[in-house]
Amino acid sequence: MTTWVGRWRAVGRDVRVVGLMVLALALAGVSTIARGQEVAGGSAGLMSPEAKLGYRPGADGKLVEWSTVAEYVREVGERSRRVEVVELGRTTEDRPYLVAIVSNEATIANLDRAKEHQAKLHDPRKLADQDEAVRIVKESKPVVLITCTIHSSETASTFTAMELLHELATGDDPATREILDNTILLLVPSANPDGVDITARWYEKTKGKPWEGDGMPVLYHKYAGHDTNRDWFMLNLQETRLLTRMLYFEWLPTITYDIHQMGSTGARIFVPPFYEPQNPNIHPRVTQGIFLIGAHMAWSLASERKQGVLTNAMYDNWWNGGCRTVPQRHNMVGILTESASVKLATPIFLEKSQLKGATRGFPNHDLAVNFADPWPGGWWRLRDIVDYQLICARATLSLAARYRECFQGNLLEMSRDAIATGENEPPYGWVVTPDPADPARAARMVRILHDTGIDVLQAEDEFTLGGHTYSKGTYVLPASQPFRPHLKDMMERQVYPNRLRSDGTAEPPYDVAGWTLPLLMGVASAPLSEPLDPSWPLTKLTKFEAPQGRVEGLETAKVVLIPAREVEAVAALAALNQAGVEVRRRVVASADRPEASVGSWVVRAVSSAREVLEPLARERGLRVVGVAGDQADSLFERDTQPLRLGRIGLYKPWKPSMDEGWTRLVLETHGVSYTTLHDADIKGGNLNERFDVIVLPSVSAATIRDGWGLNETDPAYVGGLGREGQTHLRRFVNEGGRLVCLENSCEFAIAAFKPPIVEVLRSLKSSEFYGPGSIFRAQVPAKARESPFAFLLDAMPDDPTVYFSRSLAFALRPEGGDPRGNAAESLLDYALRDVLESGWLLGEEKIAGRSALMALRHGKGEVILFGFPPQFRGQTVGTFRLFFNALMLTRDQNQDRQTAKPPVSRS
Template identity: 40%
Template sequence: MSRLAAILIPFALLGPAFSQEVPTPESDLGFQVGADYKLASWKNILDYFAKLDASSERIEVQTLGESTEGRPFIMALISSAENLARKDHIKAAQKRLADPRGLSERDARSMAESGTAVVLIGCNIHATEVASSQMSMELAYDLVTSEDPAIQVMRDRVVLLLVPSLNPDGVDIVRDWYRETLGTPWEGTSPPWLYHKYTGHDNNRDWFMLTQDETRIMNRVHYEEWFPQIIYDVHQMGNKGARFFVPPFFDPLNPNVPPLLQRQIMLVGAHMAHDLQAEGKPGVITSAVYDMWWHGGYRTVPYRHNIVGILSEAASVRIASPIFQLEKDLTGHRRGLPNYWLQANFPEPWPGGWWRLRDIVEYQKIASRSILKLASTQKEDWIYNFYQLGMQAINLGKNEPPFAYLIPPDQHDPIAAYELKRTLSEGGVEIHRAKKSLQADGVTYPAGTTVVLMAQPYRAHAKDLLERQRYPDRRIGGEDGEPERPYDVTGWTLPLQMGVRAVEVVTPFKANLSVIEPRLPDHRVGSSSSGYYLENRTNNDVWALNRLLAKGHSAYWTDKPTRASGRTIGEGAIWLPSKDGLQADLTSMATETGIEPLPGRKPDRGYRLKQPRLGLYQPWTSNMDEGWTRWVLERYDFAYRTLHDAELKAGNLGERYDVIILPSAKPGRLLKGHADGTMPRQYVGGMGDQGVDNLLAFVREGGTLICLGDASRLALDRFDLPVESGLDENRSDDPFYAPGSILQVDLDVSHPLAFGRTSPQPVYFAQSPVFQVSGNASSVADYPKFNPLMSGWIFGHEQIHGNSALVDVPVHNGRVILFGFRPQHRAQPHSTFKILFNAIYYSVATPNVSVR
C-alpha cells in the first residue's frame, strides 16, 4: 500500500474571530470533564475543539484524515500565535535535526538556542481508557487561555501537538455502549465487540507494521512532518493496585534503545512523579510492570527514532462509573511491586476510598503539564539531544557491526520482499539499491541487491526489525528461580515473519549505491492460447485467484512440478485456463499487485478450485484474533460471512458454508462466553454445547473447520480426534514458556496446506498448543528435535521437540485443520498467511481431476 497522502486542512477556521470569549469545556458540554457517569461523544469533542479554534490564535486544529470508519481524525496545535504563524519553519527545523547528516555541532547548538521544542500528546488509543479523550478538552482550554507565567513560557518555547483520540471510532463505540448499559447490572463493562473495527486493544501493536488508517496518519505526523522530541502516550490500567504509573520502566532494556534516550525517559518520569507528589497525588509508582524491550507500541517505536516515548497508566474506573476500594483489597504486581506496600518506587501508597474518572483526569493533566514544563524550561537540551541521538546512530552504523543488511533480489517471494522494504521505508528507514555487484563478508551479491545501511539516523528502528531478538533469561529469586514472564512479545524479526532472506553484514564494505523508494515487481503479461501459471508463492497470487474466480474464470492447483516460461514451477501452482478477458485481467492485476503470470501449457491433472463459502466465527468477547483475521481476509479479497452464537446453535451450517474459521480463544471462552448476568442476554453463553455439536455435524457432513491457535484445544476436547496435546498444561515442576517468539517448523511442502512455501518455515508462537498425532491425522508441520527458537525467548523447549504445529484431520466427509501457531498474528507473519489461505481453498479443492 502506498503512503497515506498528507491532508492538512485547517479545522473549522472561521476567520479572524479570535476576540470572542473562549468557552470552557463545562459550559459547552453541560457537565464537568470527568464527572461521574458522563462522557463526551466524538462529535462533542470535535465541536469543542472547533470552538476553541475559532476563539483563539493560540490553537490551530487540523483534520489529518479519516478514521477506519470515516470519522474526522484531528490534531490540535497549541503554542503562541507567533509560533503557529511560523509552524512551517519549525517543521523544517525539526526535519533537519531528525536527519543531522551534514549539520555541524555549532549549527545544531544554534538551532537549539533559537528553536522551538515539539511535544506530542496522544490520547485514548484504547477506547475503554476514556479519561484522556475527555481530559484533552480541559488541557487545551487551560493551555490556550491561561496567563500564568509558566504556561506563557510553555507556549513561547514549545509547540504542543495534542491528539484528543488516536481511535475516534472507539470513543463512540464505548460511549454508546456505556450509555446503553447505564443503570443495568453490566454498567461499566467493555462492549462485547472490538472498540476498533479490526484490532481492538491491538491498535497499540501496529506501530511498525502500519496496517491501520489511524496508525498511518500518525506515522506521517511523527516521521515525515513534525519529528517531535517527546511523545506522551496516555493510558489506563487495572485498578487493583497503584493509582498511576510513570517511568522509569522495569527491566529488561532493549540494547537498541540509546542510553542517552533512556536517561531522558528517566528524567521525564522523575519530573512527572515529582509534580504529582507536589500536587498531593498519592499512589504513583515507577520502575514496575512496563518495560522497554518490545518494539511496536505507540511509545516504543519512537525510541528507535530518537524520540523520547513516555507512558502513563492510571488505575481505571468502570468506564465513567466510580468505584470504592479498601486498602486491604489492593495488591502488588509480579514485576516491581511484590506486595501493596511502601517501597522505594512507591513512596506513598494510595490509602483506598472512592476513585473516580475525575481523579484520573486530574492525574493526567498534572502529568501533561509536567512534561510541557520540562520541555519548555530545558528546551535547548531537548533540541540538541535530538540532534545528538541522530548523530550517535549514524556513527554507530559507521563504526560498529552490523554495517548493513542486504536483501538479495533472488527471493522466494519477491512481493513479500517488497512489503518488507515498504514497511521499513514508511518507518523512515533509508533504503539503497546496488548499481553494480558488491562483495560483503566474502560473498558476492548481484546488482539490484537492496542495501539497508546502518549508518543512518533511524538505525535502531531498522536494526531492531531486521535482526533476531535474544531476550535475556530473567529469573525470579536468582539464576535457578522461576522464569520471569515477559510483559509482551519477545521476538518480532520481520524477515523471518515475512519469509524474506536478509543478510547481516558484519565487516565494512564498499558498494556503488543509490537511494530508492520501494516498488512492486513489474511484469509484462504475454499472450497465451492455453493459459497462465501463478507460482503461488506470494499472497498476492491468492488475491488474484479470489478476483479471477469472482469474475467467472476457472482455476486449478497443479499436483506435480511442471515447466513454463523457461523455469520449473513447483507443485501447488495455480493454473488459469485461457478465456476471453483473462490476459487483460492478469495485466491489470500484475500492474496493481506485482504478480507474475507465466504463459504455459495446460497440465493434465490437478485440483479444481472454486470460490469457498467462508464463514468466520465472531464471539461476543471482543476477540482481537477474529478482528485481525477479518482484516487479512479483506486485504486479500476473500468473500466471507460472520457467524455468531445464534447461527451456530441453529445448525444446518453446511447449507451456507464450505469452511468455518474459529479464531484463537481458550475453549472456555468459546464455549461459555460471558457469564449470565454480566451482559445483556443476547451476548452471554458462548456457542454452548449445541454450537459445538453443530460444528461437528458440519464437519462430518463435508465441511472444513479451521481452528486457529487456542481454538484448536476446543476441537481436541470435544471432537474425539486422533490428536492429543503435546504439552501437559497442568505441569508445574517443569514449566514451558514461549510468549510471543518465532520458532522453526519443518514443513511437508507436498501437502496442499503447504503449497507455495519452503521448509524450514518460521512461525509465530505465543504459548500456543502443540500436538501429537496418530491414526489418520497428518502432521503438516513439526517442531525439530532441537531448540526451535529463531527469535525471542523460550523456556523448556525440549517439551515440544518433534511435536506437531499444524495438523490435517479427516473426519467422516469433512476435515478439521488445527493451527497451533498464529498464521495471521497482528497482520505481521506474511509468510504464513499463505498457509491459512491454502487451508481455505483446500476445503473446496477437488483432487485428481482432468484439467480443462
C-alpha cells in the same frame, strides 16, 4: 530518487561537538532560553470544555462522542492564535483524525520553520554546518506529542486533552507562558476516534444495568481492539499510518507521551521509569530522559498531594511495537502513564483491603521506594484520573520547556551517535534480497521500514559483495542512519534475558519478546559485516514505489501460470473464482517450465481471466506468465486438480476477540471474502449449505463454549456456542465441511472432535516450558508433501519460521489412529533443535519435533489445527499463505473424498 553516495558523507562528521556543548551549558545552569514574543492568545469568546459539554470533563457517568470533541477542538483552533488544528486524514470508519498544535502565537505563525528544525536535529546530514547546528539547538523548541485514548475503554484522556487545550489556549499565568514560549505541543485528543464513539454509545446502554460500564460485545476498533497499540512497526491500521507519517516525516517530535489506564485495584497511577529488561537498542539518553520526565511527573503529583504513584514497575523497556516504544527507537523520549480505571465513567469504591500489588516490581500495595505514598482506598472517579493526567501532561511540558536546549541538543547527539556507530562498527547494514518468485514480499517489508522513517537504498545494477553477486533491485539498509536503533531492532534477532522468579517460573514480559521483521515476513536478509562500498550502484529511495507486477506474454497465451510462491496470489484466486474462471493446481512439476512447479496455478487464457489478472498483477506485484504453443493445454489438463477458495464463515464471539479482528483485516486486505458467524448463526445449523470452510480464530475453548455469563452483558450477547453449536460444527465436518482452528481454538476442537492427538504444552509450568511471543523454527515433515493435504504447504519453504505466542504443540496419541478410522497427520513440526529464532524459549525439549500444524480427517470432512497463529496481529506475512491455503479446496465438495488424491504422474 537522489544519489546516495556523497551527500550522505558530506555533513556527517563535522557537527559532532555541538550537542555536548549544549549539554554542558545546560548542566552549568546557563539559561539561554529566549522568551518568545508576547502572547495575546486571541482566545476571546473561547468556550470552556465544561460549557461545551454541559458538564465538567470527567464528571461521573458522562462520556463524550467524537463529533463533540472534534467540534470543540476545531472551535479552539479557529478562535485561538495559539492553536492550529490539522486533520491528518480519516479513520478506519471515516471519522476525522485530528491533531491540535499548540505553542505561542509567533511559533504557530511559522510552523514550517519548527518542522525544519526538528528534521535537521533528527538528521544532522541535513545541516549546512556547525553554526547552523548551534543556532537551531538554541532557537528550536522541544516538540511534545501527547496521544490520548488509543485504548478507548481508558476513557479519561480525551477529557484531559480538551481541558489541557483550553488551559493552554486561554491561560496567562507564568507556568502556562513558560510552556507556550518554550515548547510545541502536538495534542492528539484520541488516537482511535472510532473507539470514542463505540465506547460512549455502549456505555449509555449499560447505565443502570448490572453490567454498567462493562460487557462490551464488540472490539473498540473495527479490526484491532486493544491491539491498536501493537501495530506501530507494522502499520496495518489507518490510524497508525496517519500518525506515523506525522511522526517520522512531518514533525519528528522530541518527546512522545501516550496516556493510558490500567486495572482498578493497583496503584492510582504508574509513571516511568519503566521496568526490566532494557532493550539494548534504545539510546541511553532516551532512557535517562524517560527517568527525568517520570521523576518530574512523580514530583509534581506529590506536590499536588496525589497519592498512589508507582514508578519503575510492570511496564518494560524491552518491547517494540507500541505508540511509545517505536518512537523510543527514533531517538524520541517515549513516555507512558497508566492510571487506575473506573468502570468507563462510573465511579468505584475500593476498600483498603481490596488494593493489591501485581508483579514485576510491585509485589504488594505496601510502602516502597517506588511506591512512596500508597493510596488508602475510597472513591475513585473519572475526574480523579483526569486530574492526575493533567498534572503529568503539564509536568512533561514544563520540564521540556526548562530543559529545552538540553532536549534539543540530545536529539542531535543521538542521531549523530547512530550515524557514527553504523558507520564504524558491524553490522554496517542489511542486504534484503527479493525472492524472484515473490518480489512483492520483500518490497512490502522494505516499504514498512521506509514508512517508519528508515533510509532505504536500492541497487540500480548488480553488485558483488563477499563473493556473492546481488541483482539489480536488491535493497540495502545502511546502519549508518539516524534511526538505526529502530532498524537494528527490526532486523536483528531478539535475545530476551532469562528472567525467572525465585520459584523458577518465568517472569512474563510485558508483551511479546521477539519481532524480527524478516522472520515475521519470510524475507531473506543478511547483515553486512563490511562497510558499505561507495562503488556499489546504490540509490536512496525518496518515494517508495511497489514493484509493478509482471504479466508476461498474455497476448499469445493459451494458458496462464500463477507461480507458487506469492503471498498476494490469493487475491487473484479470489477474483478468478468470482469471475467464474476455472483454476487448477499443479500436483506435479513440469519439466519444461520452472514456473509450473507443484502448487502453481493454471487457468485458460480466456478473456475473463485476462480481465482479472492484468490489473491485479500490476497492483499487487504478482508475476503471471502466459504460455503459448502446443504444450500449453497440457499444463492445464494434466497433473492438476481443481482449486478454489471455499465459501468461508468466520466465527465472531460476542466476547470480542482481537484475533478475530486481525483475521478479518488479513482476509480483506488480500481480497478474500467471508461471512461473519455469530453463535446464533452456528446454532441455526444447515452450515454445509452455506459454507465450505469455517474458521475459528484464536479464542479460548471456554469463551467459545460459554461466552459472556449472565449479568455480565446485555442478555442478547450472553452465552457461547454451547452444546448445540458444537453439535452443528461436528455435523458440518462430518458432512464434508472443513473447520480451521487458529491457536487457542484448537483446544475447543480437540474437546469437540476427540481426535487421536494430545496437546503437549498447556499443562506445563512455566519453569518447564515457556515461549512468550517469540519466533520459532519449523520444518515440513518428510511425507507431508505427498499427503492429500499437501496443498496446505503450497508456497511455503521446507523450514519456515512461525510465530509462537504461548501457543500449542501436538503429538499423536501413542495408540495412533482412533477406532472410527479418523486419522491425523502433521503438516508442519517445530524444529528438532535450535527452535528459537528470536525472543525467549525455556524448555526447548518439550516442543522440539512436536507438531505445529495438523490435519484431521473426520467423517467426510476435516479439521485443520494451527497450533500457532499464522496471521498474528497481521504481522506474520511469512505464514499468511499457510492460512490462505487452509481456505482453499482441491476437490469438488459434492464428490467423494477419494478424488482428493492427486492423480498419478503421467510424465
